[in-house]
Amino acid sequence: MGQPWMELWAQFPPQNAVQRRMKVADLLSQQRHGWDNEKLIQVFGFHGALFIAITYPNDLVFSNRRDRLLFTPAKNGEFSIKGAYKLLTQGSHTGSSLSKLFNAIWYTPHILPRARVFLWKIAKNALPVEQVLCYRLNKQPQGCSLCGCQTENVVHTLFKCPVAQQVWFCSEFGLRTENLPDDSQQVLAMLFLSLSQQQRSAFSAIAWHLWKARCKEVFEGKKVSPFMVLSSASNLTFTMRIAPVAVPARRQILTTIVPNSPxxxxxxxxxxxxxxxxxxxxxxxxxxxxxxxxxxxxxxxxxxxxxxxxxxxxxxxxxxxxxxxxxxxxxxxxxxxxxxxxxxxxxxxxxxxxxxxxxxxxxxxxxxxxxxxxxxxxxxxxxxxxxxxxxxxxxxxxxxxxxxxxxxxxxx
CATH class of the missing domain: 3.30.420.10 (Ribonuclease H-like superfamily/Ribonuclease H)
Structure with a gap:
């Protein structure tokens, strides 16, 4: 009973150091086939002894059933990764913010599906930029493939690189991105969650076309101007916003059974x-x-x-x-x-x-x-x-x- 972890769950700890060295077996009475009530009261006090006797009755303590581990936060006692994650993020501001961010990414309308996946990769720091590749492949970084000024990470590529800074400043958001933190998840949560649904559509289009421009220059040697990035993003945003209207209307909006349908x-x-x-x-x-x-x-x-x-x-x-x-x-x-x-x-x-x-x-x-x-x-x-x-x-x-x-x- 003297183990440090006992104090995390024991509501009625032993009264002194001598009692802390006792074992649970020392509190049992073989003659009564149950708890030794006098010792329980002596060690834990009256309320503690009453709590233990009610929570762990004699037939449970002296049962022949095999002990098994229980994950108490789960109703069925079974451990799961999902249950552990919920327990770790419960009451956490970070967990709450992440949940809001991912809900916004997946459920905001008028965003291209591939752009949704792209935003998710930003939040997960999963884009194949130099910093990620060097970490995975154990290589030395060479600097940004566009400006060469520093290690290429997700935030630098999409927000801090000179071309990216020009694009965001000239966009409808007018962002100054040079002082953003280097945590891609933090940056995306800070910017994306502060926007309206229509603004999120434009934001995702700009970020997506910035990445496409970077890939064109790296792999094809083609430079794309900030104006072309904004123009392409604007066209995509407009297309996605009118998409619900562009869906052809059905021949007849039916609320009842059509009588002449065979x-x-x-x-x-x-x-x-x-x-x-x-x-x-x-x-x-x-x-x-x-x-x-x-x-x-x-x-x-x-x-x-x-x-x-x-x-x-x-x-x-x-x-x-x-x-x-x-x-x-x-x-x-x-x-x-x-x-x-x-x-x-x-x-x-x-x-x-x-x-x-x-x-x-x-x-x-x-x-x-x-x-x-x-x-x-x-x-x-x-x-x-x-x-x-x-x-x-x-x-x-x-x-x-x-x-x-x-x-x-x-x-x-």
Whole structure:
């Protein structure tokens, strides 16, 4: 009981140095098969003894069960890297700032996906600049490949190099960057989080084109002027800002089932986090006179509820196309996905992890004139919901045709 780490968790430490040298076994009574209450009170006081007796009852202390290590911050007692990271960053200003920074990088709209990854690399100091390469390859630094004045790190390349200083000062931000700290994560958090969403789009475009200009000069020997960097960044910013408007509107914004569609397809997903299991997808096809024709169940992985809904509708579209059907109304209870497919919001506004799948689905829907997407209430999508939950709970992957029997499976 005299170990220093004991004091970190013991609420009622022993009263003196002699007692600190005692062992837990010295506090047990073999005759009583439990605690020696008199010794507990003598060592820890009445309140401490009462706390120990309640927290560690006799049947637990003298149990035949094997001891096991528990990670107490986790509900199940199991250690995980994620749990340890949360514990280390809990209440930390740095952890909070990092979380805000990465959320801003991944979820700010109107930023090119590759520029998002580029910003993430800046925050992680993962760009292949001289300082990073010399550290990895154990080489001596030669100086900045553009100005040669000092070691080339991320902050110098993008903010402190003479060309970079000119670009940022002439930009809409009017930044003086020569006195910025050399910590790329600190610089990005300080600058990026202080901007509005539209300004973040311009900031990312400038940083991205500064890096492209640096690579052109290093690898191709082509010098790019600050004016060209700003011009290219401005064009990219304008393109990304009008992207939601540029998405072609769907033929008809549907909120109810189209009566003249020969086929109606419900889709839904049953999502849980990666730690809890897979994602169940379901698609159910009816004729317009409500005869069940086909259903498909799949278990896969998805990064979020929205991503799982995209995968479910994509599976439904592929199932319809495999039957050579080109006229169908697809029903989903995901309002966000409905807005994207009907041109009410741009595909660039969706989360980055579902971007590629959403764009592919939008392309297929746009290329097939007979396909429409309508939004329904969650309660009206109970059949597809039951299919998706069954697929996830039972780990079922199947495709079945019910026509001409048109019978709903027993598990629904």
């Amino acid at each position: 086929f109606i397809c419900y889709s839904d997903a049953s999502w849980v986090s990666h730690e809890e299991g897979g994602v169940g997808l379901a698609a159910v096809v009816f004729t317009n006179n409500r005869l069940l024709v086909q259903y498909e169940l799949r278990v896969t992985a998805a990064s979020s509820p929205f991503h799982s809904e995209v995968l479910a509708l994509s599976m439904a579209v592929q199932m319809i196309l495999s039957n050579n059907i080109n006229d169908c109304c697809f029903l989903t209870d995901c309002k966000e996905l409905f807005d994207v497919l009907n041109g009410l919001s741009g595909v660039t506004s969706v989360e980055w992890r579902a971007y590629d799948d959403t764009l592919q689905l939008l392309d297929v829907m746009t290329a097939t004139p007979g396909f429409n997407c309508a939004h329904i209430n969650r309660d009206d999508n109970h059949l597809a919901d039951s299919f998706a939950k069954f697929a996830r709970f039972r780990n079922v992957n199947c495709t079945d045709y019910t026509f001409p029997t048109c019978c709903i499976p027993d598990f629904c």
